Structure formats: structure tokens, C-alpha cells
Amino acid sequence: MWSGLQRFRNIPRKKVLAGVLILGLIMSVAVFKIVKNKGQAGVPVKIAKVEIKPIQDNVFASGRVRLCAKQEIYNFTGTTVQELNVSPGDRVSKGQVLGLLNADELEDDYNEAKANFIAQEAILNKAIYPREEEVAQKRASCQRAEADYRNAQKNYERKKTLYDQGALSIKELDEAELDMAQKEAEYKIAGEELKMKETGPVGHELTALKAQIEQARYRFEQEENKLNKTVLRAEMDGVVTAVEVALGDYVQPGTRLITIGDTGQLEVTAGVSEADSGKLKTGQKVKVTTAAQPGREYNGILQSVSPGAVAAAKTTERGSQIEVPVIVRINGDTEGLRPGYTVDLSITTVDRDKALVVPYESIVEKEGVKKVFVVENQVAKLKDVATGVDTTLLTEILAGLSEGEKVVVSPGKDLQDGSQVKEVTGTPPVKGGVNVT
Secondary structure: OHHHHHHHHHOOHHHHHHHHHHHHHHHHHHHHHHHHHHHHHOEEEEEEEOEEEEEEEEEEEEEEEEEOOEEEEEOOOOEEEEEEOOOOOOEEOOOOEEEEEOOHHHHHHHHHHHHHHHHHHHHHHHHHOOOHHHHHHHHHHHHHHHHHHHHHHHHHHHHHHHHHOOOOOHHHHHHHHHHHHHHHHHHHHHHHHHHHHHHOOOHHHHHHHHHHHHHHHHHHHHHHHHHHOOEEEOOOOEEEEEEOOOOOOEEOOOOEEEEEEOOOOEEEEEEEEOOOHHHOOOOOEEEEEOOOOOOOOEEEEEEEEOOOOEEEEEEEOOEEEEEEEEEEEEEOOOOOOOOOOEEEEEEEEEEEEEEEEEEHHHOEEEOOEEEEEEEEOOEEEEEEOEEEEEOOOEEEEEEOOOOOOEEEEOOOOOOOOOOEEEEOOOOOOOOOOOOOO
């Protein structure tokens, strides 16, 4: 080792200095080439073309199938099921008798109410339309009352004269005056009765008679309605979807007995999340699927969107999820779809044949302005754009880009306006957000 060091010391100083300079030059050239090559390679990016293509967006929800129109038959009073003529699945016609309830007690109430109504009607008719012999009897009674009054009046005047002459006591005069007043009252009553027979009741008397007959009519109609309801009739053409009682059952008031509906007219009630509800409009097309019919797809139309939102039954860690209730009308074939099924809905909120689009991940935003990196001659240039509809994969471009231009997809934070870029076939790693300057 000592001998080697001695040999190095024996080398001339000029040769050592020249060697050092040559080594430094070689290293400088190498570093320059590395930096140059790196600059020429650019930032690796994934690139997509601005294209014109169909664009579609969908909102998803789950709901439950129900009948558009149905008839639910309830019991209105406590009684027993006397007859059942249908079973679930039977097709029925409007007016068809589906069953009978026991009506023994109701028939008694009905007959009593009917008899009372007929009696009240007869009283009114008799008052308004009297027979001739009845009028004649009242006229004769009135004439007798008038004659009695005139005689009592003459008797009083005669006794008044005797009293004035001192031939009659005051007691006898008072008795004559009282008799005259009584006969006058009887005469007036007879006159009113005759007038009523001749013209019929008026004023309060007529109002009272009419009120009595209306009360009797109301009770009669109520009892008749109750009796009619013991005959269970279909009010529409349809299919029996449920029979909830058996023959001989005693049923309490308000018990649902039979349900019928048109199974060819179905609808779905569902709730759409608050975030998606702003995309909804009536008339939008809906695809309906259910686990009960795998592989089948039903068509529907968004029939109504509630003007209000509600808290859904299901909850999240943050509390109840807010949903907007909607109704979807099923169109066309409904075979295999049953009321009560749980179904999945795909509501098409956007459906255009042609739209200028870029991948959704190519859009960046700075201070409320949407931008994209456009690649020209391997250089990324930042451009402002106006966007339209956003879907899961695509964003519609309304202004700022032309078909065929190239844009950077999922730009990383290393990408700057004016950066040299190199296209890669795979997805480049995303390093945080985008620095837009």
C-alpha cells in the first residue's frame, strides 16, 4: 500500500489535474443527457378524444308494485259471513255477487224504518191533499162553532141588560161573559182548522211536517244502504287478489273482507334519493326489474313526482335518508308481475342520440370554472369549457371543445398548463388533486 501511494506521488501534478477535468466533463455530459431525456419523455398521462356519441343517464330506486285501481270490500257492522262465492285468482265482472253477510237483524231495522217513512209520508199527504168529505166535516164544525158563539154573544148581551136594570147578579153576568169568550175561541180554532184543510199547512206547520218526513226518509235510506251492503258485489271488472275471511266467520266492523283489482294495470310506488330528485320529470321512461322474474324487464313511465320530500323508513348512520316519493305506471306486458312485489327501477333522466362528450374524469374545476387539459403536440394546455349533462362516465360539452380534440383523463397534480406529456395506455397514477394555475 505504501509503495502504491509513493507511485501516485511520483505522477506529475499536471497529469493529475488533466485527469480530473476529463472525468468531470464525462459526468457533466451524462447528467445533461439524463435531464434532456427526462424532459423529452414528459408527464405520463391517459388521453381520450372528444367524441359525438349517444348519452344516457339513469336514476336508480327500489319500490313496490300495487294495483292502479282496486276495490276493497269492508264490513260495516258486526255480523257473520253467510256465503263466499270467490277465491283468490278468480276473475270477476262488475255487479257480480262475491258473497253474503247475515242480514237478519238489519232486515228488522229496515222494515221498521220503511214503515215509519210511509206513515210520515201519509201524514204529510193527508195534510196537503185532504179528501172532500174531510173538508165538509171541518166546514160543518166551523159553522156549529160559529152558531154557538153567536148564541153565547146574544145571551151575554141579554144578561148585561138585566144586570144594568138590577135584575141580575154580577156573578151571573161574569158566567155569561166567560161562556161567550170560550165559544169565541172555539169558533176561531174551527176556522183555522177549516182554512188548513182547504189550503193545506203553511209556515212553521209545513216546515215541521217536512222535517219529520225527511228524518224518516234519511233513516230509511240508511237502513236500506246497510242491508244492501250485506250483498258483497264487485264494482269493477278484475281479479280477486285477496279473500281475508272464511265461511261462518264473525267479523267486526271495519274488517277487510275481499280485494279485487285489474292486474293488467299496475304501478310502482318508490322513493328517489334527495340528491337525484332534481333530475326527475314526469313522462321519463323507466325500466322495471324484479328478483321474482330474473331476466325479464318491464317498461314504465314516471307518472308523478311528489312536490315534497319525506324521511325514508330506512336510516343511515347520519339519520333518516330523505327521499322524494314517485309513482311509475307500468306499460305493456305485466305478466309475472304481482302486486306486492319489490322491484328495482332505472329511471332514464337523459337520453340523447348525439352529444359532444368527454370522460367525466377529465373535468377539473378552479374557482367555480370548469376546465380540461387539451393535448396539442405533446403539450397540455388548460382550456375553459361549458358543460351540460353529467352521467356516471361522461360529461356533455356545450362550448370550449371540438370533436376529435384530445383531453387528459384524471390529470394528476404534477400536470401544469404547458407541461410536456407522454401518452400511456394504462391509467396513470393520480397524485392528489390538480394544481390549476
